[in-house]
Amino acid sequence: MQVRAAVLTDYGSLSVQTLELAPPGPGEVLVRIAAAGVCHSDYHVLSGDLPLPVPMVLGHEGAGTVEQVGPGVHSVAPGTHVVLSWLPPCRRCTYCLSGHPELCRVPAKAAAEGTLPGGQSRFRLGEEPVYQFSLTGAFAECTVVPESGVIPIPPSVSLEAAALLGCSVLTGVGAVWRTAHVRPTESIAVFGVGGVGLNVLQGARLVSAYPRIAVDISPQRLEAAREFGATHTVDANREDPITAILACTEGQGVDAAFEAIGRPDTIANAFNAIRPGGRAVAIGVAPPNAEVTLNAFAFPSQEKMLVGSWYGESDPARDIPPLLRLHAAGDLQLEQLISARLPLEGLQRAFEQMLTGETRRSLILPAG
Ligand SMILES: [Zn+2]
Numbered sequence: 001m002q003v004r005a006a007v008l009t010d011y012g013s014l015s016v017q018t019l020e021l022a023p024p025g026p027g028e029v030l031v032r033i034a035a036a037g038v039c040h041s042d043y044h045v046l047s048g049d050l051p052l053p054v055p056m057v058l059g060h061e062g063a064g065t066v067e068q069v070g071p072g073v074h075s076v077a078p079g080t081h082v083v084l085s086w087l088p089p090c091r092r093c094t095y096c097l098s099g100h101p102e103l104c105r106v107p108a109k110a111a112a113e114g115t116l117p118g119g120q121s122r123f124r125l126g127e128e129p130v131y132q133f134s135l136t137g138a139f140a141e142c143t144v145v146p147e148s149g150v151i152p153i154p155p156s157v158s159l160e161a162a163a164l165l166g167c168s169v170l171t172g173v174g175a176v177w178r179t180a181h182v183r184p185t186e187s188i189a190v191f192g193v194g195g196v197g198l199n200v201l202q203g204a205r206l207v208s209a210y211p212r213i214a215v216d217i218s219p220q221r222l223e224a225a226r227e228f229g230a231t232h233t234v235d236a237n238r239e240d241p242i243t244a245i246l247a248c249t250e251g252q253g254v255d256a257a258f259e260a261i262g263r264p265d266t267i268a269n270a271f272n273a274i275r276p277g278g279r280a281v282a283i284g285v286a287p288p289n290a291e292v293t294l295n296a297f298a299f300p301s302q303e304k305m306l307v308g309s310w311y312g313e314s315d316p317a318r319d320i321p322p323l324l325r326l327h328a329a330g331d332l333q334l335e336q337l338i339s340a341r342l343p344l345e346g347l348q349r350a351f352e353q354m355l356t357g358e359t360r361r362s363l364i365l366p367a368g
């Protein structure tokens with residue numbers, strides 16, 4: 001079938017093209033995309049910071065309706081509403097079997113090659129393959145993904161809201177609950193309050209962490225942070241974030257700090273903002289060659305920890321249903337994350353707005 005898609009034709013250059021989409025192979029599912037969130041990781045591919053094969057269909061945070069299933073698919077059928085996962089696990093390797101499907105090497109290898117696990121992308125332009133970002137390619141009218149990359153959801157859930165669960169919500173909330181294991185009354189700080197950082201804040205609010213300090217350089221993002229649970233905000237253009245965080249925590253530093261940008265200097269800030277025995281969590285995706293300089297003495301003498309968190313250590317099949325129950329109960333904000341709805345042609349504008357801090361999450365609606 002033919003589908004319209006926003007294609008990264010070369011680093012820095014996007015265009016909406018009509019591509020050929022092959023039918024789903026064994027164990028694959030064709031999904032009609034209702035909405036797809038614009039994430040910083042998409043921008044990293046556009047800018048070339050995350051070097052992946054081009055041409056490529058970007059977009060990895062989506063939801064839609066199953067339209068066709070390949071041989072052997074039983075968990076979903078045409079008509080099923082689904083959230084996409086950009087990290088469909090194999091369910092057989094040591095990582096998957098030990099409760100860390102986010103570290104499964106099968107999707108990691110396919111993502112690096114821009115294909116599905118079988119080694120092929122389902123998009124083509126003429127004879128040439130067009131690759132899929134992180135086994136998804138959600139900025140398209142339809143895409144083909146592995147069966148383990150779709151999580152069925154009830155038809156009563158808004159697909160626009162559900163799309164956000166696929167990346168920013170799992171990543172932010174999971175970093176608080178699963179990586180840092182934040183407990184009630186513990187203090188937290190988050191550096192960078194874009195889509196992921198806002199979800200760090202609501203994850204921390206849901207476990208009654210206090211205080212919850214948001215650090216950013218955008219006044220609009222800091223305003224959003226207050227809506228998502230920040231009790232204190234720090235404009236890093238106006239004051240030194242470490243001094244401000246120490247002032248909020250009786251000079252101790254926070255129990256847990258989260259870095260949701262992917263920059264060496266803010267990763268170092270997160271480490272410097274924690275108390276002795278605290279944990280700093282690196283969530284943001286830094287360029288592959290970036291390096292961080294930290295005080296080595298602080299590791300043993302203050303028992304400080306710096307750990308990474310990939311996809312919030314989430315298993316979408318396990319974690320999305322309970323998050324949807326929290327949303328239905330009014331405890332998890334999803335609609336409030338959405339600040340713009342744009343057609344495929346609006347992707348470039350969505351990136352520009354993301355960089356200036358004007359937006360929370362922009363949604364691309366491929367059907368227009
Ligand atoms: Zn993402």
Ligand SMILES: [Zn+2]
Nearest residue numbers: 090093096104
């Ligand atoms: Zn695996």
